[in-house]
Amino acid sequence: MGETPHRSADAGTGGTRVTQSHEWPAGASARVAEAPVSTRSPGGAGLGGGGALPRSRKFGAERAFRGLTLAAGTAVLVIIAAIAIFLVAKAVPALRANTENFWSYEGWSPNDPEPKFGIGTLAFGTVLSSALALLIAVPVALGIALYLSHYAPRRLGTALGFLVDLLAAVPSVVFGLWGRDVFSSPVRDFSIWLNQHFGWIPLFGGDGPFGASIMLGALVLAIMVLPIITSLSREVFLQTPTANEEAALALGATRWEMLRTAVLPYGRPGIIAAVMLGLGRALGETIALALTLGITFGISFNLIQNGGNTIAANIANAFGEANETGRGALIASGLVLFTITLIVNITARAIIYRRREFTESAA
């Protein structure tokens, strides 16, 4: 299945393992994507003196092992396909039972005798909170990454980079708990202040209560994705060829001009990839938002009033009391989330693959 035709062809012509390993030097295996070019001439069976060596067995350990690895590789594709298939299989009955439009209905009561639920408000909340979080996190994260790679003393930069990597490993439930217990009160004060002085802007209008709002959720989300974006983009910045940086400095560039002309253009694909991965994480974030958002249904751009909801947070909150249709409805909403993140991820990967030199760092 995964073999190219000419390879399986020479299994029957007495091609031995020795000649094979000459034909496939181990170094060449580092390039999977490039189609291998046979170096062997059409009638080259005698190249390695193959006739003198024992014929390769048809069902030897080699084949078994290769088959095993092939099965493991195929398992990945099977899992992704299975995710899509099983989600669809469980979502369809619930969607059939839905008495309202799945895309436009504002509300979520799938457990009623006449199930009514719609994804619109949830998808809106997901996109809004993620977009806000990235809007806040990306400039700050890039600033920190530049600080760690080009401003801080080398040892301090390495130590702080290590710390950032550790923060990226802190579980989201901890950030959620912190956001609800500690961070919500300064955010509430800030929201009240915004409402008093900038209440004429619709974003900051309303009569309260304030606090458990989209703004709190987005801020907590921003703090969570910050370490991820920082650590990825820092690695990309560190990989800028020193020659480029020194050339810029030698031409009389200030440090900022050096960053702008040498470091940032070189790291652009890496930055985009880091941002997209951060977006993927923000879109799928569940527990932190389930703890910080004040769950409501309705499409509103008001950032500071209690409210907001996302697909993932709604799954976590509504799962406990869901009956069979309720579960199906939640699975349907998960399917929508899966599709959104799949699109984001495939786009990010396509960008990375176009500039292959960044694949190693931007994993």
Add this chain to the structure above:
Amino acid sequence: MTTTVTSHRTRPPAQPATLRARRLPWYAAPAIAVAALALSAVIVYGTDIGGPVLVVVLAAVLYLVGLFAAANAVEGRRSARNRTWSALIHSAFVLAVLPLVSVVWTLVSKGAERLDVNFFQTSMNNIGARDANGGAYHAILGTLEQVGIATLITVPLGILCAIYIVEYGRGKFAFAIRFFVDVMTGIPSIVSGLFVLAFWVLIVSPWFNDGRPSFSGFAAALALSVLMLPTIVRSTEEMLRLVPPPLREGAYALGVPKWKTILRVVLPTALPGIVTGVMLAIARAAGETAPVLLVAGGGAAINTNPFENNQSSLSLFVYQQAGDASRYAPARAWTAALTLVALVLILTIAAKLLARRNRLSR
């Protein structure tokens, strides 16, 4: 890095020629900062629109503007830009450190409250809303079992998959696997939970549970496996690629078959790096809440059997206690969070130290 005399800003001939460009004196930046703070305090308290926080924020903005203006007047526009951006980058760092320090501080100070022996020896069984004690023994047990099973499933699968990608895979099929491993990295944890809910809990588990769906620790382990697999494949793949080709070629030259070369030469060489990747994946999986919430069911009592009945986990325990109305619940939640973070960080730090000792690392 300073502008030279040959720049377009030439001095009038009357002035003495100097080889150094004019620079702001060292006290300029602190002076501007003090002035900005004073001005900002006057504005804020004069118009009565806010408190000390606003003073600092406004002062920071005024400082940036003042610094730009001063540097622009003395040193020129390019240098002024350089200074402003430098100040912005430094302030981004300070801005980000504040909340992160707050998280760590809250974690330690609030988590220490219930950090006693009782917490690690009891479960939440028969603990009512008015009981101050109760612990996370069952949750710690659940986390260890679920993550352990997930590791047992994922490590062989992930390493074999990486071997296929690096050593055997050719052409479009191998590329597709590689691509979808990358895509799988971004699958939200809640979706993997829903997948296992739809596949294992609702469809498979009724077969051996009298037709009723059953939540279990094993289901949580399956969901965690889906999340761990891509991480392990990716890190193993990178490590295998770093194994020097001469090692493989030496083995081939001695007549060692390819599968034996991989198992006896390539894997042992890459082993420290692979272990690092596995540990990072375990750390990530241990902190996941959403999938466990959906498929493990949670439970207050100790359940050592991951294949039957509800099981809890540390992260799920934190989430449940956070939603509990009891006045003793927050303390339990924070202590469990501290335990969880300690577990995850120990794994992460050990993995990174191991990576540093790895001879293959870049």
